[in-house]
Amino acid sequence: MKTNRSIPFRVLPAISLIVLAGLITGCGNQQGQAGAGAISGDAASAVYVPPGQYDEFYAFMSGGFSGQVAVYGLPSGRLFKVIPVFSVDAEKGYGFNEETKPMLETSFGFVPWDDAHHPELSQTNGETDGRYLFINGNNTPRIARIDLSTFETAEIIEIPNSGGNHSSPFTTENTEYVVAGTRFGVPYPQKDVAINTYADNFKGALSFISVDKEDGDMNIAFQVLLPAFDYDLAHSGKGESHGWTFFTTYNTELKNTLLEVGASQHDKDYIAAVNWKLAEKYIAEGKFKEIPANYRDNSYEDKTHMATSKKMDKVRVLLPEDCPGLVYFLPTPKSPHGVDVDPTGEYIVASGKLSADLTVHSFKKMLTAIENQAFETTISGIPVLKYEEVVAGVVKEPGLGPLHTEFDGKGNAYTTFFISSEVVKWNVGTWEVLDRVPTFYSVGHLMIPGGDSKKPQGKYLVALNKITKDRYLPTGPELTQSAQLYDISGDKMKMLLDFPTVGEPHYAQGISADRIVPRSRKFFPLEENEHPFKALGEKDTRVERSGKDVHVYMTTIRSHFAPDNIEGIKVGDRVYWHVTNLEQDWDVPHGFAVQGAQNAELLIMPGQTETLVWYPQREGVFPFYCTDFCSALHQEMQGYVRVSAANSSTPLVWSLGEPEPEQ
């Protein structure tokens, strides 16, 4: 492989330093003047959504190191909800109540946090369909599926033999699969080896996770075992390239230390093109190896209102040397980051983040090159196609540090440049730069609703910025990240708005509201509640003791708990508060909090049952109350639990209201 440095690479760091310094000092002095200057026309009215009216689009933004997903409206930039996914959320009891704890189980045990990166909407015929949102957990490799009828996490599946689940969870055209490529090479299978045996002992697994057509259930269909490159990002083909998935790689140098230097030596790294339709054939022919693997598949049921964690113990693996035609490498300049397929499926845009130019490959040329066996070399049985045979065009010197590209469906592409902090619009086909706008500052991903699908809804573009510096009122050393909204309906991009985000928004997805609103549920019907500890009416409420375990079957309805006086609990008991919300109306959750609870509150949606475990530590009478302002008599929604000594003989009694006076 070539290791000579190109000239642009040597000058790049120098240029980037100058640019960064300019941005920081220049804008710092002007207090955001640059941003204000970039706004033209009546931007305020373009983003104004009058009180009580709906936004045109939903935007789902990854919460980055918060581990969650934030739901915004566009164009207003209003935050509607933070959906707990990979991190516990005391506000909603997520990961604290007994029902959702299994969601965060992994082969490492209970993991209460992750680094969430790329939201991806489910698609049908290459169009976003509003059924599910997938998102990857990077640190403890996982993929979550969020049900967009409830806006709750419905499933989390762990990815075995992987480290840093970054090139994930990009979907195929009909959500046949979502993918999970390992960013970090790891010993395969995991074992105790010297780190500097990286090149010999480490591997990179690309996982294809099937998604059930009916209920969305995810399963690891197969893994493709490749050299231990870093698999950075991915996108699946569409239209003519449907059946293929493309992964970018860096560290093709196979270094295990000081990667910022070691992994930046090759002139070209690769895009790994995986023919997953062929993989299905090889699987059907039995050409896979079944390898022991240790991972979890956690699912949440809307009817039982409970999650279960399933232990999985094997995975099917395809080895490229046994499966000719399964994988090809496309040489691509300088540590490509994003790989984005245009709406037609023909062009594969690779953002070589250390390259001066932007490389676009042609799917048709790739197929021809494969047919003609135009191979440069072979790595571990994987043919490397000749660069000249696959490249469709090059966008010349568009900016510095290209990262990601999205499309507007009108023949244009929009690429973010981290170092020069801008979004550049260019023509797909002529490779000509059409327009550029600054971002504030250091943009990572960008999002156009449907911008990575076959049918982009190219009205707005959102730039997701890593650094905000002087853009907002300062909040101490830690500052927010931000999203910037641009109008891309005309020839020139126009900045309309910027707003702070929850955590660091990596990728985002957008979808027109009409694809989600009709599916959004208002409450859970009580008659469908299959929770084993439900109480479907106040007649069913009771307290049961079995040894030191006490089960309270409690209900809530405006504005009281039933029962609200409980006696006979003893120090050293383990009390399960099973609270069923009897309400059957939209937007009437009840909360439950009890003094001394060492976990969190419960926030119970209408028709739902949730359970909080409470360990009474001392004798006394302790209040519990409703935490979610439910009604005019919310403040009266309270009760008491009496805790007696461990050896006391206080009888177990419970009640609601005073007994009717004798007539």
Add this chain to the structure above:
Amino acid sequence: MKNALPRLSMLLAIAGILSLFLFPMWKIILYAPQYPTGVQMNIWINKIDGNEPGTLQNVNILNHYVGMKYIEPDAIPELTYFPYVIIAMACLGLVALIINRPWAYLSWMLLMIGLSMIGFYDFYLWEYDYGHNLSDTAPIKIPGASFQPPLLGKKIILNFTAVSLPHIGGYLAGAGIVFSFLAYWSRKKLS
């Protein structure tokens, strides 16, 4: 053709009142800022429900703040025997149709109007009872206030605007009475 008009009209009159088994006869809608689309209760000949599965429970939750009784359809005997009255009237309608005399049609119409008036009066009594017979231990007590919904039309009750109107079944049953008059009138013109 002209000879068939009275019987045809009477048939439509019967169909009109029988539609009460297919559609609600009355609706009461409560509007408030927190209920922008309104809480709509539907009164059928044999049951009370709402536009959503939880409507009745939601109305009862609202009512309990001011000490109104729970609306429990099982405790309203009319919902049990009104269906028999309608079936009986449909049978009498068939008898009138067989007799096919002006007096038969006219008697049926007058009987139906009479029954409707009694029905309305009964509805008013229930509304009066719900609106005035309040619990002594109600959390919210407003001296002199009545929570009786309107018999027909609109009325403001505290933060709610209550609207009471016929539902599809009510209109069709009303049309049935008009058709019975048509039967009487057209039969009279023939003789």
